[in-house]
Amino acid sequence: MAKFTAPVTKGQRLSGTVADLTYEAMGVVKVGQDYPIFVANALTSEEIEFQVTKVNAHYGFGRLLKIVTESPDRVPADTRNYLQTGIAPLAHLAYSAQLKFKQEQVVNSLAKFHLDWQVQPTLAAPKETGYRNKAQVPVKMVAGVLQTGFYRQRSHDLIPMTDFLIQDPRIDQTIQSIRDILREYQVPAYDETTGKGTLRHIMVRRAQATGQQMVVLVSKQRHLPNEVAVVEQISQLPEITSIIVNFNPKKTNVILGVKERLVFGHLYLEDELLGHQFHISAQSFYQVNHDQTERLYQTAIDAAQLQPTDVVVDAYSGIGTIGISVADQVKQVREIEVVPEAVADAKNNAQLNGVTNMDFTVGKAEEIMPQWAAADVKMDVLFVDPPRKGLSPEFVAAVLAVKPQKIVYISCNPATLARDLSLLTAGGYQGNQVQPVDMFPQTTHVESVSVLERDE
Numbered sequence: 001m002a003k004f005t006a007p008v009t010k011g012q013r014l015s016g017t018v019a020d021l022t023y024e025a026m027g028v029v030k031v032g033q034d035y036p037i038f039v040a041n042a043l044t045s046e047e048i049e050f051q052v053t054k055v056n057a058h059y060g061f062g063r064l065l066k067i068v069t070e071s072p073d074r075v076p077a078d079t080r081n082y083l084q085t086g087i088a089p090l091a092h093l094a095y096s097a098q099l100k101f102k103q104e105q106v107v108n109s110l111a112k113f114h115l116d117w118q119v120q121p122t123l124a125a126p127k128e129t130g131y132r133n134k135a136q137v138p139v140k141m142v143a144g145v146l147q148t149g150f151y152r153q154r155s156h157d158l159i160p161m162t163d164f165l166i167q168d169p170r171i172d173q174t175i176q177s178i179r180d181i182l183r184e185y186q187v188p189a190y191d192e193t194t195g196k197g198t199l200r201h202i203m204v205r206r207a208q209a210t211g212q213q214m215v216v217l218v219s220k221q222r223h224l225p226n227e228v229a230v231v232e233q234i235s236q237l238p239e240i241t242s243i244i245v246n247f248n249p250k251k252t253n254v255i256l257g258v259k260e261r262l263v264f265g266h267l268y269l270e271d272e273l274l275g276h277q278f279h280i281s282a283q284s285f286y287q288v289n290h291d292q293t294e295r296l297y298q299t300a301i302d303a304a305q306l307q308p309t310d311v312v313v314d315a316y317s318g319i320g321t322i323g324i325s326v327a328d329q330v331k332q333v334r335e336i337e338v339v340p341e342a343v344a345d346a347k348n349n350a351q352l353n354g355v356t357n358m359d360f361t362v363g364k365a366e367e368i369m370p371q372w373a374a375a376d377v378k379m380d381v382l383f384v385d386p387p388r389k390g391l392s393p394e395f396v397a398a399v400l401a402v403k404p405q406k407i408v409y410i411s412c413n414p415a416t417l418a419r420d421l422s423l424l425t426a427g428g429y430q431g432n433q434v435q436p437v438d439m440f441p442q443t444t445h446v447e448s449v450s451v452l453e454r455d456e
């Protein structure tokens with residue numbers, strides 16, 4: 001077989017029309033016989049000039065030099081930092097076009113598995129920016145000065161930033177104030193190349209309903225230099241109700257370490273969703289877009305058409321938000337979650353809301369569900385809300401053995417959703433609609449709700 005060679009060479013300057021946008025928001029220009037070149041910051045239909053930066057046998061990358069003809073969907077904004085860091089890779093695309101882009105991502109993923117489902121228009125978010133209730137920003141010394149910002153994509157080069165566009169501006173302000181306090185008290189940032197220094201990340205989470213803010217200082221050392229004074233200063237900032245020092249001594253990209261110390265206020269934040277109270281501790285997952293979370297949950301709950309006699313399983317349940325939201329409509333709710341701190345929060349939250357018909361299992365859903373299948377556990381409705389990797393084959397096999405009447409699938413990744421829907425439909429379930437819900441404006445993330453029912 002003849003060896004395939006790329007029709008372009010590195011450094012070449014070319015022009016072309018952008019045919020498509022990838023799921024990572026790269027413009028695709030086809031040259032030769034369908035050889036794709038991916039160009040950042042280029043939108044579908046734009047005529048562009050670009051320089052080839054990388055070439056391999058099947059595709060290449062290019063750097064945008066000039067936009068000759070702009071897309072009508074391009075929004076004029078100084079988005080360079082947001083595009084470079086990957087914080088907001090769709091910030092140059094009009095919001096209405098972002099919603100269509102997300103709907104198309106689901107359509108394309110389902111098509112790969114020949115699933116002829118109807119994909120509804122994406123439910124728009126009320127806040128197009130400033131919606132995130134959580135920030136995790138890296139801290140780094142740049143030219144001898146402690147900076148907060150974000151890493152350039154696929155690197156650990158910190159771009160100093162104070163306006164993160166998609167985060168609640170009050171969180172941005174808190175981070176900036178903490179940065180100034182750290183500078184004043186000469187707390188050094190951790191240097192991953194030398195292993196020296198102290199502070200790795202600052203995490204801030206804000207509860208929309210109460211305005212409470214939790215600050216987590218992620219440290220290489222057990223204690224920060226001048227810790228008492230630093231904590232005292234941070235505690236004086238507006239809305240701060242909790243400060244935690246998280247100890248992460250490992251050489252890792254995982255942000256939070258296992259051990260933490262409460263140095264001010266409470267171990268948890270208090271928020272509300274769909275009229276219920278929730279306590280959220282630092283290690284627990286909590287949805288980042290408060291208003292859209294309520295719409296997402298309501299969409300999922302409406303789709304489930306729950307009955308008072310139903311036994312409901314809420315798998316990948318976090319701090320119990322979905323389970324607690326439906327508990328008063330059904331007979332029983334059973335939660336499965338792998339993070340012990342989140343399960344402790346969920347138990348506490350059930351009590352806080354006067355819910356008595358829930359039970360809680362700590363463990364991996366793919367291990368618990370087969371045990372329940374073997375024990376012939378009955379369930380009527382199964383909610384699943386897995387991480388990006390979706391459901392494991394063991395979990396799907398166990399679900400097919402347990403046979404809940406309905407499965408409500410909340411997904412944050414259309415690719416794994418399509419794979420799992422395909423397995424579930426092959427196993428005796430039917431469905432025909434996916435409802436995307438925009439939880440993350442300006443980013444390429446696509447959240448959706450689908451319902452499956454047993455077809456017997």
Ligand SMILES: C[S@@+](CC[C@H](N)C(=O)[O-])C[C@H]1O[C@@H](n2cnc3c(N)ncnc32)[C@H](O)[C@@H]1O
Nearest residue numbers: 285287316317318337338339364365385386387
């Ligand atoms: C997308 S979050 C959803 C949480 C919750 N439903 C909510 O809306 O806040 C996924 C959750 O699954 C948990 N998780 C991850 N892998 C898991 C596994 N193998 N088994 C059970 N839970 C898991 C995570 O800790 C996280 O709380």
